[in-house]
Amino acid sequence: MSERIGLPRAADASAAAIAGAVGAAVFLFVFPRGALTTLAHEVLRLPGPGAGIVLVVGPFALALALGVAGDARRSGVALLTLLAFGMVEVLVRRLGGPAAEPKGGFDSPLFVAALAVAGAAADVALLLGRRLRPTPRNAIAAIAGNVVLLVFYWLVIFPRTTRWVAGGDVPLLLGVALAGGVVAALLARGGRRLYEAAIGRGLKEER
Numbered sequence: 001m002s003e004r005i006g007l008p009r010a011a012d013a014s015a016a017a018i019a020g021a022v023g024a025a026v027f028l029f030v031f032p033r034g035a036l037t038t039l040a041h042e043v044l045r046l047p048g049p050g051a052g053i054v055l056v057v058g059p060f061a062l063a064l065a066l067g068v069a070g071d072a073r074r075s076g077v078a079l080l081t082l083l084a085f086g087m088v089e090v091l092v093r094r095l096g097g098p099a100a101e102p103k104g105g106f107d108s109p110l111f112v113a114a115l116a117v118a119g120a121a122a123d124v125a126l127l128l129g130r131r132l133r134p135t136p137r138n139a140i141a142a143i144a145g146n147v148v149l150l151v152f153y154w155l156v157i158f159p160r161t162t163r164w165v166a167g168g169d170v171p172l173l174l175g176v177a178l179a180g181g182v183v184a185a186l187l188a189r190g191g192r193r194l195y196e197a198a199i200g201r202g203l204k205e206e207r
Contacts, residue, residue, distance in 0.1 A: 012068070012077050012080075013077075013080055015068050015077075016065070016068050016077045016078075016080035016081040016084060017080060017081075017084045018084075019064045019065075019067065019068045019081050019084070020061075020064065020065075020080070020081040020082060020083065020084025020085035020086075020087075020088065021084050021085070021088045023060065023061065023064040023081075023085050024084070024085045024086075024088035024089045024092070025088065025092070027057075027060060027061075027085075027089065028089065028092055028093075028097060028098050029098065031056060032098055032099075033098060033099045033100065033101055034101070036052030036053075036055075036056055036057070036101055036104065037052060037101065037103070039052065039055065039056065040052040040055055040056075046172070046173075046176060047166070047169040047172060047173065048103075048162075048165075048169075048173075049103060049153070049154075049158045049162050049163065049165060050150050050153055050154060050158065050165060050173050050177075051173060051176055052101075052104070053104065053149060053150060053153050054146050054147075054149065054150045054173065054176050054177040054180045055176055055180055057104070057149075058118065058145065058146040058149045058150070058177070058180055058181075058184070059142070059146065059180040059181070059183050059184035059187065060184075061081070061082050061085050061115060061118075062078070062082075062118070062122060062141075062142045062145045062146060062181070062184040062188075063142070063183075063184040063185075063187035063188045064081055064085065064188075065077065065078035065081035065082055065119060065122060065145075065188075066078065066122070066138045066141060066142060066184065066185060066188035067188045068081050069081075069122075069123075069126060069141075070134070070138075070188070075123045075124075075126060075127045076123055077123070078119040078120075078122040078123045078126065078141070078145070079116060079119035079120050079122075079123050080119070081119065082115040082116060082118060082119030082122075082145075083112065083115065083116050083119065085115055086111050086112035086113075086114070086115035086116065087112055089106055089107075089111065089112075090106070090107055090108065090109065090111055090112055093106060093107040094107055102161060103158070103161050103162045104157075104161070105157045105160070105161050108157075110156060110157050110160075111157075113152075113156075114149055114152045114153060114156070114157060115149070117148055117149070117152050118145040118146070118148050118149035118152070119145065121144045121145045121147075121148040122141040122142065122144055122145035123141075124144070125137075125140050125141035125143075125144040125145070126138075126141045129141065134189070135185065135189060138185040138188055138189065139181065139182055139185040141185075142180075142181035142182070142184035142185045142188070143177070143178055143181030143182065143185075144181070145181065145184075146177045146178075146180045146181040146184065147174065147177045147178070147181070149177075150173065150174070150177045
């Protein structure tokens with residue numbers, strides 16, 4: 001379905017908000033404090049900062065956004081999904097939820113801003129690639145969102161919470177961001193197929 005410029009429909013906006021909020025709740029408890037650092041730096045031996053962001057956070061949130069955007073007739077759905085994800089994440093942590101990863105700033109408004117910028121980048125890519133087939137279109141959008149998320153962290157968040165990225169680590173981390181975008185697109189595609197299959201079975205049972 002081709003996207004058009006303009007505000008999302010109420011149904012699309014509601015779906016985006018729900019997906020983002022539920023996704024944030026899942027993320028809060030599946031990835032407790034220290035999990036991203038352990039996975040990225042101790043298990044996979046990747047340099048930092050930023051590996052955990054584009055390995056888990058970006059792909060997870062972007063997969064949700066692309067899954068919802070698959071039904072949208074207008075752009076802006078990815079932005080709304082990631083905004084909801086970030087706002088719920090920050091709100092729950094500030095109200096006494098699971099402790100945040102200090103380096104990631106997951107309890108900071110800057111986290112919401114980072115996700116918003118990534119969602120906007122994904123929306124722009126979806127709009128520009130509206131004539132492409134869904135799989136490459138989603139892959140390009142997820143890669144764009146994940147790379148923009150990483151760059152935002154490098155320029156705005158990590159200098160405040162940890163350190164600047166070393167120049168020699170930039171190519172490898174960008175490669176991880178590209179791979180994370182592809183994974184997000186595949187997850188969104190798989191989730192979409194499961195959803196459509198479930199809907200199809202439900203319709204058959206109703207008949």
